[in-house]
Amino acid sequence: MDTAAIHPRQRERSAPRVVKRSFQLPKPVRTALVYITLWIAFIWAVFPFYWMIATSIRPKDEIFQRPPSLILNGATLQNYxxxxxxxxxxxxxxxxxxxxxxxxxxxxxxxxxxxxxxxxxxxxxxxxxxxxxxxxxxxxxxxxxxxxxxxxxxxxxxxxxxxxxxxxxxxxxxxxxxxxxxxxxxxxxxxxxxxxxxxxxxxxxxxxxxxxxxxxxxxxxxxxxxxxxxxxxxxxxxxxxxxxxxxxxxxxxxxxxxxxxxxxxxxxxxxxxxxxxxxxxxxxxxxxxxxxxxxxxxx
Amino acid sequence: MGARVYPYLMVLPAVLVVVGVVVYPVISGIMTAFYDVTLRTLNTGTAQFVGFRNFERVFADPVFVQASTNTLIWVVLNVVAQLGLGLALALLLHRAMPGIGFFRSGILVPWVVPSVVAVLTWRWMYDPSVGIANEILLKLGILDRYHPWLGDTATSLYAVTVESIWKGTPFVMLLLLAALQMVPRSILEAASMDGASGWRKLWYVILPQIRVSFAIAAVLTFILTVNNFNAIWLMTEGGPLNSSEILFTLAYKYGFQRFDLGKASAVATMLFVGLVIATTVYLKLIQAKEGD
CATH class of the missing domain: 1.10.3720.10 (MetI-like)
Incomplete structure (x- = not known):
């Protein structure tokens, strides 16, 4: 069928379908992307909370050590x-x-x-x-x-x-x-x-x-x-x-x-x-x- | 007879308390803006009516201009970022996937942590010599040396804004998630059948469906941001050199550091007018929603 014969509204609607099909990523990749984004959001949200707890159980010299280390080397209740x-x-x-x-x-x-x-x-x-x-x-x-x-x-x-x-x-x-x-x-x-x-x-x-x-x-x-x-x-x-x-x-x-x-x-x-x-x-x-x-x- | 009096009796305590601790103080606060109330006049009880003199003095203060600009930046950045990120997170979390409950609980953590605790933790993370924020940015190659985020006039306001966005986004996400859950599944399926791509579906189908909740979230975020005192006060106290001063903290300084209560009330009254307009919009939106 000639494209001109299609109602303009319909043509507009069918156009993105073609675009979408050609740009669609395979499902496993999309799922992986969603999970990666979720993990980034999760770490962003929880990190300050983690850092608060981590600082609270560190020995004093380690708190002010430069550069600060993300991972705990030892834990103490001294601060509490x-x-x-x-x-x-x-x-x-x-x-x-x-x-x-x-x-x-x-x-x-x-x-x-x-x-x-x-x-x-x-x-x-x-x-x-x-x-x-x-x-x-x-x-x-x-x-x-x-x-x-x-x-x-x-x-x-x-x-x-x-x-x-x-x-x-x-x-x-x-x-x-x-x-x-x-x-x-x-x-x-x-x-x-x-x-x-x-x-x-x-x-x-x-x-x-x-x-x-x-x-x-x-x-x-x-x-x-x-x-x-x-x-x-x-x-x-x-x-x-x-x-x-x-x-x-x-x-x-x-x-x-x-x-x-x-x-x-x-x-x-x-x-x-x-x-x-x-x-x-x-x-x-x-x-x-x-x-x-x-x-x-x-x- | 009982049925007629009961409701009034039951409402009475609430009305009395609200009139006593909300209505009366608001009126008295607005009145204060037109008197020269300071500690001295408060003690002698001789505060004089001065008309718009307090407002003139506020407008003549260059810090007021800076605080107004900062408030604008602060509000726009917070509202745009919180709504954008909140919507993105709500869309991400609104799907059935294994482990989604775990992510949802984690992302809600900033909302649950008491605000003073959160602000102090961020202040510690921004520490100019041993702050973890500096270390992470350095490791990622974004910085080449440690930066005093809260101590630099160029970055202080933005550093506090990041904390405020972190703290406020989960609540927006929660409101929008609740709205998304009320969008009938059949509408989304029909859109997919018609071949609508992700973005088009979002723009033409999902957003119109949740527009009222979205607007409510926007107005609430606006109100909460204008009234967010803790973040700025506990990180920078509006400094250095008023670089992170907003109208709220400015009014607070006028009132409780210089004890010029008249001037403080003038600023507070202007904020009040702005918030009343926002609240009116908010209530209209709620009523529009109930009419849907």
Whole structure:
């Protein structure tokens, strides 16, 4: 058939087919290329993590040896011992733990009730309130920093771990409510009505029927809050002044010296700070990924 | 009666907290931009209304111009690289191959490592005398001698950007992977049957299908990058000679090193306006998605 006789659209469509066939690499080569790319991405992503662990278990002279060697020649726990012998690190860990637990409990309690009410009941503002919450999450911390500073000073809560709790709530709670509403709106509420028919009180129906079904969402939100509180640096570094009240990220950054830094001890601290987060993440990976992804994209 | 009051009671704590710790501070922060608040006036309680004086003083500062340029470079590089790499990784990982779970977990590691720990590790890798980054680049033949990446005004901003891209890409990948998994397989198969090559399939079939998620990822990356304080502060503090200063760190310096809170609030207010516009776009996109 003459090419001119083919409809132009069709000709356009058939053209790349020819090109594609002639340029197609054989399947084993393509598979090999994919694996090579994956390995490059994997090494790129994991290497700094490896380097942190490697530095943390090296003897001091080897850390500062030039040129640095990629492969470990010997391992020692000396850096960890140096880090943990002083009381400082334990205190930082306790401060972080205390703060994380309090902020998590408060935000989960508040966001579960609010999220449930927004998903379950239609009332004045049940549509605009969640959007308003999402807006709250986007406010730049640097704008909040100054009023917080002025307020905490006024209240005498500067340099206090308790003073950080309301500050952290500003940074977590709006998104918690938004995510929680998303999770509750997927729960079939006919079950609650059925439980009420069977003689449950409002509270029992909520506690025994709705809450267990929303559990994956609650776990995801709680974990999200835990991780972010544990890692937070900006507010803590601005509002905490004395050494004894530092949190872990603050303590770590304090290990950077003006002239010399003991990188072995610092990296050991990094490993210990990251360990609980990694542990939580890999235990809950499935729930978290679907929770955060679903919440952020699906609303 | 109970059914009418319950929802309000349940929402009340959240609303109170958000009004108290988000709405009120934001308003008070914007107000501060129009007063001459310093430590001295804060102590005596005599801050005066000065109109746009703080903004004029900010615009007159040459560092502000540099910080604005740097913020632009910082945001563009981060958003483009994170979205490009994130999409590439999502496409790579969105296939059934042996060992794919292993690669996916590994590639998520930067996202999971606490940001302060990650930044300090990179600072150590960039060390000018014994940093592994220098050694690797030297071995690969890219450098001929060690370079002080964070100490050189020509490279400091870009060195921090590399860390930030490393840290931020996995989250973009995760969002796009979730979107790819919702593209119906039948559409892809139909495209292959029609003889669409890889690139054409990507451009004409896959991208239109995930465009809303892609846009959401772009806006989120934008917001997170503008607000990324830790990376810059813990590696260079905006230095040397303001070469890696962004508006966020500049506002922080105005506020908490010079205690000129009015000037700091002026910068913060400008950032706030930019972010509100971005957030509005973001919310419109989410609603477009729900309408799909």
């Amino acid at each position: 011992i140096d880090l943990l012998v002083g009381a400082q690190f334990w205190r930082f860990a306790m401060n972080s733990l205390l703060l994380t637990v309090s902020v998590t409990i408060i935000s989960v309690l508040i966001s579960v009730t609010a999220g449930y009410a927004m998903a379950r009941h239609r009332f004045k503002g049940s549509v605009t309130l969640p959007l308003f919450m999402l807006y709250g999450q986007m406010f730049p911390p640097v704008l909040l920093l100054i009023p917080f500073y002025v307020q905490l000073r006024f209240l005498g809560w500067l340099d206090s771990l308790w003073g950080l709790i309301p500050v952290y709530l500003s940074y977590m709670l709006p998104l918690c409510v938004w995510l929680m509403r998303g999770f509750f709106s997927q729960v079939p509420f006919s079950l609650e009505d059925a439980a009420r028919m069977d003689g449950c009180t409002r509270w029992q129906a909520f506690w025994k029927v709705i809450l267990p079904m929303a559990r994956p969402g609650i776990v995801a939100v709680a974990t999200w809050v835990m991780i972010h509180t544990w890692n937070e640096f900006l507010y803590a570094s601005t509002f905490i002044l004395s050494d004894t009240k530092r949190t872990l990220p603050l303590g770590l950054s304090g290990l950077i010296g003006q002239y010399t830094t003991d990188w072995g001890v610092l990296m050991a601290g990094g490993v210990l700070t990251a360990a609980p987060i990694l542990l939580v993440f890999f235990i809950l990976q499935k729930q978290l990924v679907s929770g955060i992804g679903g919440g952020a994209v699906k609303g």
